[in-house]
Amino acid sequence: MKSFIGSLVYCLSLLLVDLCESYDLTTHNNPSQILAQSYAQRRNNALQHRTLNPAATDSQCRSRPLDLVFIIDSSRSVRPGEFEKVKIFLADMVDTLDVGPDATRVAVVNYASTVKIEFLLKNHLTKDSIKQAINRIEPLASGTMTGMAIKKAMDEAFTEKSGARPKSKNISKVAIIVTDGRPQDQVEEVSSAARASGIEIYAVGVDRADKQSLKLMASNPLEDHVFYVETYGVIEKLTSKFRETLCEVKVEIVQDPCMCEARLAFQRQTQTSLQDLNAKLAAVTRKVEQMENMLGRM
Numbered sequence: 385m386k387s388f389i390g391s392l393v394y395c396l397s398l399l400l401v402d403l404c405e406s407y408d409l410t411t412h413n414n415p416s417q418i419l420a421q422s423y424a425q426r427r428n429n430a431l432q433h434r435t436l437n438p439a440a441t442d443s444q445c446r447s448r449p450l451d452l453v454f455i456i457d458s459s460r461s462v463r464p465g466e467f468e469k470v471k472i473f474l475a476d477m478v479d480t481l482d483v484g485p486d487a488t489r490v491a492v493v494n495y496a497s498t499v500k501i502e503f504l505l506k507n508h509l510t511k512d513s514i515k516q517a518i519n520r521i522e523p524l525a526s527g528t529m530t531g532m533a534i535k536k537a538m539d540e541a542f543t544e545k546s547g548a549r550p551k552s553k554n555i556s557k558v559a560i561i562v563t564d565g566r567p568q569d570q571v572e573e574v575s576s577a578a579r580a581s582g583i584e585i586y587a588v589g590v591d592r593a594d595k596q597s598l599k600l601m602a603s604n605p606l607e608d609h610v611f612y613v614e615t616y617g618v619i620e621k622l623t624s625k626f627r628e629t630l631c632e633v634k635v636e637i638v639q640d641p642c643m644c645e646a647r648l649a650f651q652r653q654t655q656t657s658l659q660d661l662n663a664k665l666a667a668v669t670r671k672v673e674q675m676e677n678m679l680g681r682m
Contacts, residue, residue: 385562411630430470448630450488451505451548452481453541455533457563458523459496461592466616467523470562475515476559481630483511489548490514493540497568499525506547531568531574534559534585534601538578552581560586561624563600564616566594575601585609586626590616 454474458467474492481488489505502521508514542548542557549555559578579585587598589612602609608629613619 388656409535414622427651448556449482449486450630451491451542452488452558453493453505453537454492455493455495455530455537455559455561456521457496457530457561457565458494458521459527459528459565460526461528461565462523462616464523466590468566469616469619471518471521471620473562473623474518475492476620476627478511478514478518480623480627481500483509484513485509491537492518492521492523492535493537493541494521495529496524496532497529498524499529499533500524501536501541502548504541510629528563530561530563530597530601531571534561534571534578538574538581538583542581542583557583558630559583559588559647560588562588562590562619563598564590565592566592567597569598572600579603586611586629588613588619588622590614620658662669 389452397450407674454477456474457472457486462470478490481490488507491505491507492502494500494502503514503517508517537559540546542559544550575585583602585601586609587602588608589595589598591614593612595610595612598610598612599606610623613622
């Protein structure tokens with residue numbers, strides 16, 4: 385008889401210990417703490433099954449396909465160290481884009497008193513290749529012939545022969561102009577013609593850039609297409625701004641399964657369950673104590 389009761393007590397004791405360990409009751413028999421722990425366990429289990437939109441990447445957005453031409457000022461006013469910062473900005477921009485034959489294609493037009501197409505949309509179709517080409521760009525000389533650079537980009541860089549997609553593909557054509565000076569030629573008419581041809585123009589002014597000229601070049605609305613920074617040292621900060629502007633698909637944010645009304649309902653249900661559990665634990669504890677007393681008297 386003692387052997388049977390001893391075995392029963394031992395089993396009940398194991399059950400009690402297991403329950404205590406599961407809910408951390410051995411030292412903190414507190415319903416509010418049990419509720420918090422149970423909620424956390426339930427929430428963690430739910431989070432393990434959260435998924436992202438399969439169409440999204442691990443970055444927070446991907447750029448829409450573009451035919452993108454950078455038009456960069458390398459006149460004498462742009463010091464060598466500053467021109468290097470412009471190249472870093474271009475490379476950082478490339479890193480934020482989805483580059484490829486069927487995605488974004490990139491070209492660079494370099495200008496001062498003359499204009500040089502450094503590479504065309506069809507020349508480099510990977511990020512590494514584009515960044516290597518950017519790294520090889522050298523500044524030209526004096527002069528700031530911005531209007532001439534825009535016209536050359538429109539007439540030569542944005543053509544199908546140079547790698548731009550046909551209109552039937554419905555690929556956006558975007559020009560990003562980076563300058564720190566006042567144009568020495570007319571920009572209003574040529575910019576208007578470029579925009580009329582379907583080119584969306586962003587104007588980035590640095591330091592001494594003429595803000596009125598930036599407005600004459602850029603597409604509407606101006607507040608979305610004109611940017612200004614005080615020095616080339618902070619131009620890289622525009623990368624995140626352009627990332628938002630050129631972003632096409634954002635990552636789907638999966639809602640927490642235990643939010644708002646569902647969370648409150650879950651908490652109430654859990655609290656009720658834990659109260660029942662506490663009552664059962666108390667009953668088990670009393671039975672164990674009773675059996676221990678019986679064994680003690682035998």
